[in-house]
Amino acid sequence: MLLVKYKLDKERKKNVDQKRLVLISGIVGPMKSSNQSFINTVKGYLDNGFKVYHFAFYSKKNQKYELSALLKYENYKFFGIPNFLSYFVNGRKRKKNHKKNHNFWQLPNPNEIIKPHSELTKSQFIFKLLYDIFESLRQLIITPFLKPDIIYAYEIYAVMPGCLISKILNKPFVKRFQGTFIDKDNIESKTTLFHKKAYEKDCTLNIITNDGTKGDVVLKKLGFKDDKILFLLSGLDERITKPAEKIKIQELKGKLKLEDKDLVLGIFNRFYPFKRVDRAVQLIKELKKEINNPHLLIGGMSGPMEIPIKKFVKDNKLENYVTFLGQVKYDDMLTYYNICDVILILNDYANTGNQLLEAAYLGKQTIATDDGSNSKVLKFDNIHYVNPHNFLEEALKDALEIYKNKDRVKEKINKDILTWEERMKIEINKIDEIIAKWDK
Template identity: 30%
Template sequence: MSCGMFDESRDVIEYHPIPLWITPFFFAGSYMKKRIGKTSIAEHKKTLLPSDEVPNYFSQNNLFARLTYLVFWYLYVMLETPRIILYSLKKKPDLFYGYEVYGARVASIAGRILRKPVVTRFQGTPLKINEQRNWNTLYPHGVLGLKSKADAVIMANDGTHGDAILERLGAPKEKIFFWHNGIDINFVINTQHGEELEKRYDLNKKTVLLSVSKLVLWKRVDRAVWALSALKTDYGVNNAFLFVVGDGTERAYIESLAVKYDVSDSIHFAGAVPHEKLWTYFTLADIFVILQDVGNLSNQVFEALSFGLPIVSLDDGSTTGILKNQYNALLIKKQNIETDVPRALAMLIKNKKMREGLASRAKETFASSVCTWEERMEREQKLLNTLINNEHKTSY
């Protein structure tokens, strides 16, 4: 929720986050939304099957919550835009950079009024590509933000089909820069922590599965827990162990599933883990599991590839260009989750040669297709400089 300004001549980037005076409105709205603006999904969870899809974040919001978002969006844009414009008359920036659906509209308006190039950037989108008829109803402020006029729109390629959604909202294809995020490859492995975990869970005798994500319902970590149970009951695999790294609103629910499926002794819930300890879990893992309802191309997938982990995920179109079935991953059709996820895991656990082949090609994929954050930001810097030096600046 921010707007930035770039001054090439002085090599200065100014960052303008949400103003302090607006925060009381933000927190009041957020509190009320949580209290009365959410549609309960408690009943949904009682009957949730691995093959089911859950309501996404915004479809859980009732009318009050959606109006709260929309009112706050208009409030922010109407009050922040004139402030940025007046400030810019003094600072004379070369470019406006709007981040996410709030900052994007402010940067867009300021740039057009002051005749400066505009870049907007989005970290994926919660909109579903096949539910266009519901976009304005479920996510009205988000649609307005995504439609902000710009000379370049940077959309993270995280598997949520943001490029296609931008095109449907009117963005010219040539102005969309659909880039993967970079990752930090300067790993510092905490060997002591790894040795402690190996000893505590006797990992030398086990095949280690790894899940890394926020524990919210649509991330579907429940599928990994269920699959661990299916490995035991359907395939006689008793040496699998699952690390669940991450925290969130559904942690208690997912932990209760471990008890329900009788696999508590085969799971370690690590909670939120700092980066200096996160890499330890990747070094201990044999297989990476990501089975989200939406967008299975998170940064954790790139990190798993960098560590040479074979990946079990969904064949939902979100990982195209990075994950390839039977090459560096085993990809499962959504309609076959209940049969094929445990089958794929059992195959990898029992077939070490297959696992090692996928692992080797995972590293090759990382080397050829994934950039570091330094490389990713160099690409963006080049784009910004091109826009600044272009004499004919026209936002769509």
């Protein structure tokens, strides 16, 4: 009897001591082939004893998102929307519009820079307005009963509802951004006013990823002091730090018929203009003139550049030199990295992301466009930075040099890069400080 009472008292104390975080993420979440930042952030809080109440604008059953790893936690509670509504918002309607825009793109010059297009359309404006109303009402109805210690708005859609409920409940308000679309030299641009309204909203702390987009500079220009900005690189996912399975590597090489290839290059990115997958096919076109049997693997979700890139491959008779993998699950990324001789990370924007960290850690020979930040932050011998204005010449030179020394260069793990667990400890220490001061 005494033992049962002790266990009950211990459980009550645990519930009282457990910090409660309301996470609002809108349409942002743990997608199957990307956004490791999101899932590792949430797991970081869960593993450090926080109770996380996650409000999202999608369903548990939505096939775009992979929530299973989070749903295993007892201290994680998910508040979504009905599946039929989630499918309408994130699925069928978007695919239709996506297909419509494909044919307007031609391959750009590989030596020109393309910035992301983020202008808010009329339909997006209406959706954002309706979402703000829906989420604000949901927060007003549910969140007071959850008694949160802190409100955490993940990306721009979540900011307005998060700000509202934090003021009503008088709780600290944190904004989290995975980089920015706002041009630090053109903050007042009409194309990013939608983003600016979220970024300039006052808060207790801004947490922004150092991904090469200069988000810290943008926040400072919007009036935030250093004490309200936490500017961090992403961390390494634990799935990348585990030893690769040799059997899986050999099986995948055989499946893709790569055993006889002289140099295997891989690019794993969405087919969006500023992600510059087009540069990879233009590089392989030049590389095959110098090397007998190079091969390019392209993995990633569809986007407006997919059709013109595939057309370029066909028109230039590159079908035997390029394999389109489609969407690659993140669980398989370590194996894909290991079948490549060269990783290509060619974004014109946000090129200091997870992939560059992973390639640096694994010691993989990597050709990356210099975004003005990555070459200063991640200086490793295996990363070959190229000037985007002279991409084709420099990338071709580096690829040939890698090929020439392929058998002499050994891949070496770089242990100087933080894991997600280590990176999240820095963030959570800051959050703990905020909660402690707020309660005094």
